[in-house]
Amino acid sequence: xxxxxxxxxxxxxxxxxxxxxxxxxxxVSCIVATFASGAATAPLQEAAGLVVxxxxxxxxxxxQLLSVTRQSLKDKQDLISANxxxxxxxxxxxxxxxxxxxxxxxxxxxxxxxxLDAEYADYPKVAARIISKDPGNWYDTFMINKGSNDGIRVxxxxxxxxxxxxxxxxxxxxxATVRSIIDDxxxxxxxxxxxxxxxxxxxDLELIDEGKLRFEQLYDQENxxxxxxxxxxxxxxxxxxxxxxxGYVNDVEQDSNNLTKTGTIVTPVDFQHxxxxxxxxxxxxxxxxxxxxxxx
Numbered sequence: 200x201x202x203x204x205x206x207x208x209x210x211x212x213x214x215x216x217x218x219x220x221x222x223x224x225x226x227v228s229c230i231v232a233t234f235a236s237g238a239a240t241a242p243l244q245e246a247a248g249l250v251v252x253x254x255x256x257x258x259x260x261x262x263q264l265l266s267v268t269r270q271s272l273k274d275k276q277d278l279i280s281a282n283x284x285x286x287x288x289x290x291x292x293x294x295x296x297x298x299x300x301x302x303x304x305x306x307x308x309x310x311x312x313x314x315l316d317a318e319y320a321d322y323p324k325v326a327a328r329i330i331s332k333d334p335g336n337w338y339d340t341f342m343i344n345k346g347s348n349d350g351i352r353v354x355x356x357x358x359x360x361x362x363x364x365x366x367x368x369x370x371x372x373x374x375a376t377v378r379s380i381i382d383d384x385x386x387x388x389x390x391x392x393x394x395x396x397x398x399x400x401x402x403d404l405e406l407i408d409e410g411k412l413r414f415e416q417l418y419d420q421e422n423x424x425x426x427x428x429x430x431x432x433x434x435x436x437x438x439x440x441x442x443x444x445x446g447y448v449n450d451v452e453q454d455s456n457n458l459t460k461t462g463t464i465v466t467p468v469d470f471q472h473x474x475x476x477x478x479x480x481x482x483x484x485x486x487x488x489x490x491x492x493x494x495x
Contacts, residue, residue: 311360315477319358322440324477325349330374337407338364338473339382346371350480354438359476361467362444363387363432367478375478380445381407381470388436389414389445392429394421400430400445400464410465411449417460424451430464440483 316324325345332341345351347370355367357377365379380387385402398417406413417424428448432439446464454461 315358315361319443319477319479322479323350323481324358324479325351326475327351327375327478328475329473335404336471337379337381337404338470339379339402339404341377341379341473343375343377343476343478344373345478346373346375348372351375351478352480352482354482354484356432356439356443356479356482357476358443358479359468359473362446363439364468364470364473364476366438377476379470381412381466387439387445388433389430390433391417391419391424391448392431394419394423396424397433397435398430398460406463407466407470411463412446412466413461413463414448415454415459415461417451417462418458419451419460424448424460426450436483438483440479440481 327343327345327349329338329341330344332338343357351367351370353367353370355375357364357366357379363380365377365382365385367375368378369376378385380400380402381404382402383404385400387400388397389400390397396417396419398414401413401415403411403413414430426448430445430448432441432443432445434441444467446466449463449465451460451462
């Protein structure tokens, strides 16, 4: 049985070889005949045309497709490179724009400080930058980068924007701690500009969410204090020099004793975005002593 399979396999191989030889001989004969006589080989040419021409067209189409594909890949790579270059340019422009925005903000702050410096030209001042603050959204207690080496002392008044910020509570050689007037423990003796009526400004971290402070113990017997009235530090304050702007009256209410009034004021200082401040390096007691000396 095994011998029979081997014979069959041998015969099949042998026939295939013979078939290949016959086909090769036939192709060679056709080629020779084609060169020998154009007319006699017309059927062969037609047969060849039916086979070769579509094959050539297919090869051309494949070549064109490969060419288009290669060009598409090149265009895609060019687009990727161009996109990376544009993205790099966008990143650079974004960085430059952010720097310009920061510079613009810095310029506005410096302009505000310059105006503030001119407004309180009678008081010696030191410019300082805030370097840290207590946790929370508001600058109720914070630290500045100037201290005793710069002439800053405890109870020095601090201003920023367009008004009073707070008072120095601790001092080191190169730093100082400031408690702002919005702190719950803060209390400032103040007065109205038009009538010179005294009142007390108290800190309220909940009320400052509306950009307001509370005032109380206002003696306004003639009912002249209304919304829009300017409030400044008073001449009888123990720790604040006179005339520092605190804010505008927002509303006024009569107290139950019918003697005093309570209300709120709108502060001009942005206690949520403080960055630069002025420290007035003369204390209230210094100014009192200077006035006494001048009178003598």
